[in-house]
Amino acid sequence: MKKLSIAVAIFALVACGGEANKTETKKVETTPEVMEEVVEEELEKELVEINVAATGESMAEIAFEPKAISVPEDSRVRLVFENKSSAEGMLHNFVLVELGSGAEIAMAGIKAGAENNFVPKDDRVIAYTAVSNMGETLTIEFDAPAKGSYHYVCTYPGHTSMIGRLNVE
Numbered sequence: 001m002k003k004l005s006i007a008v009a010i011f012a013l014v015a016c017g018g019e020a021n022k023t024e025t026k027k028v029e030t031t032p033e034v035m036e037e038v039v040e041e042e043l044e045k046e047l048v049e050i051n052v053a054a055t056g057e058s059m060a061e062i063a064f065e066p067k068a069i070s071v072p073e074d075s076r077v078r079l080v081f082e083n084k085s086s087a088e089g090m091l092h093n094f095v096l097v098e099l100g101s102g103a104e105i106a107m108a109g110i111k112a113g114a115e116n117n118f119v120p121k122d123d124r125v126i127a128y129t130a131v132s133n134m135g136e137t138l139t140i141e142f143d144a145p146a147k148g149s150y151h152y153v154c155t156y157p158g159h160t161s162m163i164g165r166l167n168v169e
């Protein structure tokens with residue numbers, strides 16, 4: 001009886017060993033494919049943080065800082081948008097739009113109204129923040145659009161002089 005259990009135990013051990021080997025061989029076979037998937041996933045998740053401020057205490061001074069930003073293609077962009085104005089009524093948003101469409105988007109934004117953050121429903125709008133109060137910082141995330149140049153504008157009524165360019169490279 002004792003001998004039999006030992007034999008069974010040895011058999012089980014060998015069987016397990018065989019199974020483990022099989023699994024290992026399978027892993028090696030699929031390694032190149034698996035690694036490719038991992039690399040692709042990492043590219044999708046590359047997070048790029050950009051900092052943009054809205055500055056100025058009068059209508060003549062208001063501007064984005066900086067006025068040009070570059071981000072890599074296929075990146076996830078985290079925008080930290082700081083309203084640095086402190087004068088009463090200096091409300092700003094950041095609206096990323098197709099190149100050259102800023103003026104039309106801003107015009108349509110006035111009709112969209114404050115309840116929509118002055119952002120119209122328009123395919124040319126790629127990403128946007130809510131309207132920020134003086135001294136407020138808002139953070140949004142979005143996928144970088146296709147390679148190319150885009151404008152960012154403030155669509156708060158009368159702020160059409162606030163414009164910058166985002167390059168996706």
Ligand SMILES: [Cu+2]
Binds near residue numbers: 159
């Ligand atoms: Cu503004």
